[in-house]
Amino acid sequence: xxxxxxxATAIKPKGGGSGKVKVIGFLILAVIVVIVLxxxxxxANTDANRIGLHYGGGVIEDKKFKSVVPPGSTNKMIGxxxxxxxxxxxxxxxxxxxxxxxxxxxxxxxxxxxxxxxLGVRVQVYFTLNxxxxxxxxxxxxxxLKTEAYEEQGxxxxxxxxxxxxxDRALSAVATNYGWAxxxxxxxxxxxxxxxxxxxxxxxxxxxxGGDYFCGPGxxxxxxxxxxxxxVQKPMPLDKGIIDGLEAKQRAELARATQEQKNQQVQVExxxxxxxxxxxxxxxxxxxxAIESGSVQFMVIPQNGNxxxxxxxxxxxxxxxxxxxxxxxxxxxxx
Numbered sequence: 001x002x003x004x005x006x007x008a009t010a011i012k013p014k015g016g017g018s019g020k021v022k023v024i025g026f027l028i029l030a031v032i033v034v035i036v037l038x039x040x041x042x043x044a045n046t047d048a049n050r051i052g053l054h055y056g057g058g059v060i061e062d063k064k065f066k067s068v069v070p071p072g073s074t075n076k077m078i079g080x081x082x083x084x085x086x087x088x089x090x091x092x093x094x095x096x097x098x099x100x101x102x103x104x105x106x107x108x109x110x111x112x113x114x115x116x117x118x119l120g121v122r123v124q125v126y127f128t129l130n131x132x133x134x135x136x137x138x139x140x141x142x143x144x145l146k147t148e149a150y151e152e153q154g155x156x157x158x159x160x161x162x163x164x165x166x167x168d169r170a171l172s173a174v175a176t177n178y179g180w181a182x183x184x185x186x187x188x189x190x191x192x193x194x195x196x197x198x199x200x201x202x203x204x205x206x207x208x209x210g211g212d213y214f215c216g217p218g219x220x221x222x223x224x225x226x227x228x229x230x231x232v233q234k235p236m237p238l239d240k241g242i243i244d245g246l247e248a249k250q251r252a253e254l255a256r257a258t259q260e261q262k263n264q265q266v267q268v269e270x271x272x273x274x275x276x277x278x279x280x281x282x283x284x285x286x287x288x289x290a291i292e293s294g295s296v297q298f299m300v301i302p303q304n305g306n307x308x309x310x311x312x313x314x315x316x317x318x319x320x321x322x323x324x325x326x327x328x329x330x331x332x333x334x335x
Contacts (some may be wrong), residue, residue, distance in 0.1 A: 044069050045078040050086040051131055053140050057081040065141075068133050085140060085150040089131055091217045094159045096167065097122035098233070102159060110238070111171050117180035117242060119235040123167055125201075126217040126229040139213040162209050170201035171232070180242070183235040190234065198230035 046052045052069030054081060056062060063083075069076055071089055078084065094103045097108040097120075108120035130136065132149025140150075147155030147161060174196045175183070182189035205228075206212050237243055277285045 022329070042078045042080055042082050044073060044078050044084040046071055046073045046084075046086055048072045049088060049090040051089050051136070053085045053087070054078055055083050055085065057083050065137050068136070085144065087129055087136070087140070087144065087150055088155070089129060091126060091128055093127075094125045094163045094167075095123070096164070096287065102156060109168055109171050111175035111235070113178060113180035113183065113235075114176055115179045118238045119175065119180055119183065120238055121171055121175075121235045122233040123164065123171070124229075124231045125167070127214045128217060128219045130213050130215050130219070130225060131221045135211060135213060138211055139209075142210050144215070162268075163205070166204040166208050167203055169204055170197050173200055175235070180235070181238060184237065184243075190232075194230070195236075197232060198227075201230055202227055253319045 036221055044052060044054060046069050048071050051071050052073065054066045054069055056064050056066050061079070066078075066082070069086075070082060093102070094105050098105060101107065101122075108122050111119050111121060130139070143158060143162070144150055147158040149158040172194060177196070178193055181191055181316075205214065212225065214228060217228050217229050273285070276288070280288060292330055
């Protein structure tokens with residue numbers, strides 16, 4: 001029995017070991033408390049270019065809208081289980097075709113002109129999200145939750161689902177009022193086409209999404225919503241042979257116009273000759289023409305005046321030396 005008592009005494013922890021166990025236990029408890037607190041108290045943060053919608057989600061409350069969390073908020077406390085959905089408030093775009101497109105670079109909207117030519121059109125739409133509380137809440141509950149537009153991929157899916165069909169409809173409805181050549185090389189007609197398409201798009205979009213959820217690119221939350229910016233590039237015939245034919249026709253018209261201009265110039269010159277012949281007579285006109293061309297030279301001699309007429313010099317050279325003369329004189333007779 002003594003031996004057993006000695007063994008029990010040998011394995012009994014000392015006072016120093018007991019203190020370490022207490023410290024470790026306290027640290028574990030503190031970590032557990034922090035974890036519980038973070039689950040009980042939820043914190044919301046928003047970037048400077050995003051606005052948040054705070055929805056309840058606790059055990060004893062409904063998942064209803066609670067508040068708007070302003071852009072740039074940090075560690076805003078919300079209830080346990082609550083959710084924060086954030087949306088962009090900066091200028092956004094939806095671009096079809098070309099560099100920086102939200103679709104494939106080669107993508108374009110296909111329309112049919114008044115003269116039944118299929119055209120490809122690239123489009124750029126610039127806008128901002130309406131941040132009015134009630135409008136934003138309605139957008140989230142009608143569109144955002146369904147498409148997950150509060151995420152980047154969901155936002156792109158939302159644009160593809162709601163913007164693209166209305167752009168297609170707007171352009172197709174307006175293009176039938178214009179001939180393809182008017183849209184291709186007439187800047188005035190293209191501008192009219194763009195304005196009409198923008199007006200039709202801004203009419204169709206709110207009806208499709210169920211509200212005025214989108215404002216113009218200059219909207220900042222405190223001014224008027226404004227209209228979305230809608231621009232189109234030059235509509236291009238899908239059949240490139242049509243463009244080649246148009247260019248060939250334009251070259252032919254240019255050559256014909258040039259020839260007509262030359263013919264008109266010749267006609268004017270002929271009428272001038274006829275008038276001069278009528279005035280001067282045939283011989284007089286010929287003499288006038290010869291004088292003007294330099295074939296005949298003349299001088300105006302004043303009446304009773306002295307004149308000096310230059311004598312033209314010959315081009316033949318004169319001998320530079322004269323025959324030598326005798327240097328002696330003949331002898332005189334003696335006296």
